[in-house]
Amino acid sequence: MFNGRVTVAANGRVNADIEALEISIDGRVEGNLKATESVRLGATGHVQGSILTRRIAIEDGAGLRGKVEMIRANDSASTSSGAAVAETQATPKAIAAASQGK
């Protein structure tokens, strides 16, 4: 698990799964997001993929095509519930912090 913060800025485009402590999206992402702490979807952000996180903030205007699942409070930071893991569409194929707009 990447223990940093990943930001995809408004002009950023990412085609990969992202795993991080905190993820903030203002650009476009095609891939699953997994954050041990939080995901923020800005008004210009658009995600096509699943989101698994402990906390989520979605601004009006954001786009999401996919599933939202929350890591329960009693789950450890590194392992989410079995059910939640089973629900993710694919094993993360990349730990991606790369973004054009980062």
Place this chain on the structure above:
Amino acid sequence: MNWMAKTRPNSSLPTRAPSKPGPTAASAAPASANARVSNGLKEFLWLITDSGQGKILDLGAVFQSTVMFFIEKGFRLSTEDLLRSWKEFLVAEEENLRNATVGDEGARVSQGMLAGKFLEIALQYPEDNFHGVLAWDLFDYLDAELLPRVMERIFTLMRPGGAVLASFHSRAPERFHRYKIIDSQNIELVPAPTLAVHARVFQNREILDIFGKFRSSKTFVGRDQVREALFLK
């Protein structure tokens, strides 16, 4: 799922939901000026309660309050803003057509072909997957070629007994709105840039025809004359 067989809390007898807002239907007053009571939502929630950690598909814009509403109730939520996807798809197709060489007849596609092509990328979920589908301000905005295909796809995505909550205007709306859930019986209409033109006003009989494969229905008419329709697979 069966409306008549399902027992409501605090009642030993099956009861019918009121067909229009009344004192027992929704007592909580909407908080904001753009809020409205949704008896359809209240009934929808009652119908899907038995599904436990059921799967919900919201076909409108994603909103924090709607996401948290369902997650806090233990549901698993997927969202797909179908009108936005359709608009983006059409823009991309127009761009392709502009870039096509003169005389390239293969670049020309009918509305039916466009609809089919769109559904190769949209609404991609396993069959019998969802316990509930939310579709406020969707079906009466869809192209005539796309609507029956979308209905067919939604039917296959839903589990037997699953419920669809849809809204239909009784007259052409003055402006375009997105819908967010405030609580279990109130929703907020959020003014938004027009994503699609309101295609037509459906008569009640036409709505029943659109949902022809579904086995049961109930309609609620709001004070704003918007009809909320619930259909069961």
